[in-house]
Amino acid sequence: MKTDVVIVGAGPAGIFTALEMIRRGSKQKIVIVEKGQPVEKRSCPKAKTGHCMNCKPFCHITTGFSGAGAFSDGKLSLSCEVGGDLPQLLGTELVQSVTDYTDGIYLEFGADTHVEGKENTEEVKEIRKRAIMAGLKLVDCPIRHIGTERAHKLYGDIEKYLLANGIELYFGYECNNLILEGDECHGVIVTHAGKTEEIYAAHTVIATGRRGADWLEKLCAEHNIAHLPGTVDIGVRVEVRNEIMEKVNKVLYESKLIGYPAPFKNKVRTFCQNPGGFVSQENYDNDLAVVNGHSFKDTKSDNTNLAILCSHNFSVPFNQPIEYAQKVGELTNMLGAGHILVQRFGDILAGKRTWEKELAQSNVRPTLPDAVAGDITAAMPYRAMTNIINFIQAMDQVVPGFASQETLLYSPELKFYSNRVKMDENLNTNVKGLHCLGDSSGWTRGLMMASVMGVIMGRHLAEEK
Numbered sequence: 382m383k384t385d386v387v388i389v390g391a392g393p394a395g396i397f398t399a400l401e402m403i404r405r406g407s408k409q410k411i412v413i414v415e416k417g418q419p420v421e422k423r424s425c426p427k428a429k430t431g432h433c434m435n436c437k438p439f440c441h442i443t444t445g446f447s448g449a450g451a452f453s454d455g456k457l458s459l460s461c462e463v464g465g466d467l468p469q470l471l472g473t474e475l476v477q478s479v480t481d482y483t484d485g486i487y488l489e490f491g492a493d494t495h496v497e498g499k500e501n502t503e504e505v506k507e508i509r510k511r512a513i514m515a516g517l518k519l520v521d522c523p524i525r526h527i528g529t530e531r532a533h534k535l536y537g538d539i540e541k542y543l544l545a546n547g548i549e550l551y552f553g554y555e556c557n558n559l560i561l562e563g564d565e566c567h568g569v570i571v572t573h574a575g576k577t578e579e580i581y582a583a584h585t586v587i588a589t590g591r592r593g594a595d596w597l598e599k600l601c602a603e604h605n606i607a608h609l610p611g612t613v614d615i616g617v618r619v620e621v622r623n624e625i626m627e628k629v630n631k632v633l634y635e636s637k638l639i640g641y642p643a644p645f646k647n648k649v650r651t652f653c654q655n656p657g658g659f660v661s662q663e664n665y666d667n668d669l670a671v672v673n674g675h676s677f678k679d680t681k682s683d684n685t686n687l688a689i690l691c692s693h694n695f696s697v698p699f700n701q702p703i704e705y706a707q708k709v710g711e712l713t714n715m716l717g718a719g720h721i722l723v724q725r726f727g728d729i730l731a732g733k734r735t736w737e738k739e740l741a742q743s744n745v746r747p748t749l750p751d752a753v754a755g756d757i758t759a760a761m762p763y764r765a766m767t768n769i770i771n772f773i774q775a776m777d778q779v780v781p782g783f784a785s786q787e788t789l790l791y792s793p794e795l796k797f798y799s800n801r802v803k804m805d806e807n808l809n810t811n812v813k814g815l816h817c818l819g820d821s822s823g824w825t826r827g828l829m830m831a832s833v834m835g836v837i838m839g840r841h842l843a844e845e846k
Contacts, residue, residue, distance in 0.1 A: 384549075385409035386842055387569055387582040389556045391417070392448030393831040394819030394838070395588035396539060397483065401839025403546045409845065412580060413543075414554040414571055417445030420537040422552075432751040433662045433670070433720075440664040442673075446550070447536035448590045449663070449673075455527030455535075456635060456653070457829045459484055459496065463522045463637060464830030465820075471806060471837065479833045484525065487832075490542075491535050493678075497524040497634030504632045508779065512638060515778035520637040528678030554578075559585065559815070561604060566815035584842055588818040588835065592665055594797040595703050597821045601800055607811040608800035610699075611823040613706040615765045616649075616690035617757065618660055618672045618791040619773070622745055625782040626685040630656040635687075638779065642771035645764055649772040652688040652796075657681030660749035660791055662721050669710050672721045672749070672791040682748050688794050689776075691768045703797050710793040713760040721793075722760075723752040726773065727786030729766075743787040757792035796826070807841050808834075 386402070388395040391413050399411050416439065417423070423445040426434045443449045458464050461476040468476045488494065498505075498521075505519075512519040527535060544550060553573055560568040560579060568581040589597060594611075601608045629636045635654040642649060658676030665671065674686040695702050713722055724735040725743065734756035740747060758766055769790075777784035801823035808816045818838055819831035 382412070382578065382580045384412045384580060384582045385845075386411045386584045386586065387580050388413045388586040388588060389569060390448070390588040390590055390593060390819075390821070391415035391446045391550065392588055392590040392819060393828050394590075394825070394835040395586065396447065396543070397486075397832045397835030398586055398588065398818065398839040398842065399543055399548050400486065400539065401836045402843045403543070403548070405840060405843035407843040409842070410549070411547075412549045412551065412582070414551045414556060414569070414580070415446060416553065416555040418552050419550070420446045420533060420540050433664065435664055435668065435719075439666060442661070442663050443590075443592050443665070446540050446552070447532070449592070455529060455532035455828070457484060457487060457492065457525040457527065458522050458827060459525060459829070460520075460522040461830070461833075462520060464827045465825035467824050467830055467834060470804065470824055475837075476833060479836050480829060483829065483832050483836050487525070487527070487535070490538050491531070492525055492527050493531070495525075497526055498632075499523050504628070508629065508632060508636070511779045515640075515775040516642070517638045517640040517775055517779065520639060522635070522637050524635050526634065526676075526678070529675045530677050530679065556589075559600065559604060561812070564811070565813040582814075584814055584816065584845070586816045586818060586838060587821060588831075589821040590831075591797055591820040593821045595707075597802075597817065598703055598800050601802065604812065606815070607803035608823070609803070610695055610702050611800045613693050613702040614690035614796035615693060615706055615709055615762070616688055616794045617769055618674055618686055618688050618794045620660055620684050620686040620745060620748065620789040620791065621783060621785070623657060623683055623685050625785070626656065626780060629780055630685060636779075638776065640772050640775055642768055642775060645768060647764070647768050648692040649768050650690055650692075651776075652690050654685065654687035656685045658684070658686050658748070660686050660747065660752070662749065662751075667707070668719075669707060670714050670719060670721060671710060672794050684745060684748055686748070689769055689772055690794065690796060691765045693765075706795045706797060709760065709762060710795050713757065713793045716755055716760055717753040721749060721752045721791050722755045722757045723747055723749070723789055723791045724755060724757045725786060726784060726788040726790060729758055729770065729790065745787045745789050747789060749791065752791055757790060761792060808838050
């Protein structure tokens, strides 16, 4: 097959690359290959069975059109300060401008017009004051909340739009390698239904998302694609009663807090806050079970969950940060017999494991019913665990009751951001014709910034012809 542009991965970065090329009037032939399924065929059997089925050959929550976005709570961060380091590459003014533009596209396809976190100025000031006293920074970031169920429809409408405008979408196609001649990329090698095919293209866009980070890391090493070891985040998913988070949920919806707790001074942050939400499990291709969270627009629980993540940056001679985080996850999975572990914060401080009967007696009931009560400290590295404990205690000064005995910690919560692929301001790598976008590139984190990077890529490619 021959095409002008081949995009590997139908997550936000790949989708918005194609979408922007259409909006710019490009007549180039665009092919998107995705190893998962279209939105309308993606479904998680856990809704019926009550527990994770470890679906093969891939997890429907993380793989398919729109990537993990279709099953996430669908929060769009409207500030370029949040969502990775793209402003370092392209400049704050450009990235914020494209963020506003991309937000407009989401609105066109049905995103909620309401923006969280813009009102209640005096109450925000009070929360910020408490954060400062606790040694934390409150990041201002308006949030547009799509909601898990509405994200399905929104991305489904985008899928239909791409097809109606001539974009060729190939589902069930897994990319194995690049077609290279010297320092030029001429396309990709894919597998479908047991058969290997070659797709030749003038431009190859790799946008495989967070779950494709490990694969892209190996690709960079094999083909000398210039890169640096990236950051990995190791942490937990915290769950408390809505009453504890009531004020923050009302005023900010999502409180983005950053701290550098003693003694290690590593960056620790909150991420993906879900008022009235549900803790969920995702499975990676290597049977690694990780915890996540989401919230629906219409269906609510009695709890709020959010991630607390500790950033790890390694220096020479170590250059395998993703493998390091995976080992932490594998050890935790081993302790939970393949399931997510959950432990009460008070039990961690007391140096004991949590038992199922103790969970049953608590005010906070787990929204992930098949999580296994146990001891996450037996697998979590000392440095990360110390950072998390100290950060939670600092959070308690901002949100009284957050560090209570019954607060639940689920593990492992891992975020792989791949190596940071070296690119210029036009998103060109050192291999001619090859571009890497989104979370797999190491430059973005989350729906909005991955979408923004796709828009910028689409603009550059649209100028080609």
